[in-house]
Amino acid sequence: MDHQQNCAIAATLIDRMAGLLSEADLSTPVPTCPGWDLARLITHVGGIHRWAVQLVEARAQERVAPTKGERGDDLVAWLAAGALPVAGLVTADPNDRMWSWGKEQTVGFWTRRLVHETAVHYADAAIALGVDPQIEAPIAVDGIDESLGNLPFATWSPTVANLRGTDSIHLHGTDTEGAEWMIQMNDSGYTFNHSHGKGSVAVRGTAVDLYLLLQGRGSLDSGRFEVFGDRAVIDFWLANAST
Template structure:
């Protein structure tokens, strides 16, 4: 991952792309079951306001997005203008915040620099949700997708809400290998005890392996693509169960 100057224009672009898609807030979003565009926009906008609050107030203790004021009435959904207003505030804060500043995060890096990539890929994946809902094929540049896979796997061991689902797999010691076919990128995930996971870059032989374009691997990790979108080798059942348990 790189510094804020790299992420800021990408966050701005992705926010604008999502807002442009959000013209009918009643459209259902199949990749986020039970959500419409209204719920999708509200989720993303609340997430932006959450990050802004953490960075602006230099929050040191755990706080979640629903604890941060959104400017919406109870039960009200945001719209495209509300989304863009929150993104603008976030971008202003990112431009003036030292990435080395110590703040709370739910990931391994307790510093402000953790937040820009998290906000970028929150937008990339939910922009893809919106496009898929409209019958469009999401385009994610390979380099961006590689960054997204790195970010997902970097944070995955700290996503404690997944631990119970991963523990129920009964797959301790199992390995999953991801191999990008269109750019340099290979990763190995090892399932540990009690739902713990470790992730590392590099080529190894896994119990299950999946190979495909980096963008498809990223969407697969987030549960936005079926396994049929990539080539699968080895234990397909393990891969299917693991992806279902680990999807954000």
């Protein structure tokens, strides 16, 4: 997905999340974010949207604290109001250099990140309300790439440093052409590519299910996956890759 698509998709996902929550009890607990309710989830993701817009508009060259603004009494309306400025980031050059916490120090990092920040927290809201998240397969495929590419830079999550060794993981999206990943751990971390191969463990499922699994929003025991080989390898990965 390119910069223009990312801006549009992120805004669409914000609208989708706001629509889902429009009649919800915001005191509903969010099981995938222990200790949070839907109100806290909205506050978090809406704050990320506004912070990212702030960073991109300033082309920030270092981390800048979010500007605090008024949320008002209607949190869902406040969340929805974030869609327009996110969509407006399309006018920014994705190649402009700026600070990010990830691999790419560009505007494009942030517009892509907003897609997946929103998609995953939309999924949190859907799971809390007992409905299946409606996420398109291309978003999921890009999200797995984005996650694997940026995970080593998630310095706030110390267990990520444990993702090393000699084992390998093959992920196979069963519903989307090209949705395959080979993850090879090594002494310094891991590498990944889109090749087909035999890993220490293989996990098969839809692209969206694999995406949510890697984001800690799914379970290998849900009946949605087939696992072949050494189950302990993927269990180890999931236990240490949480951000």
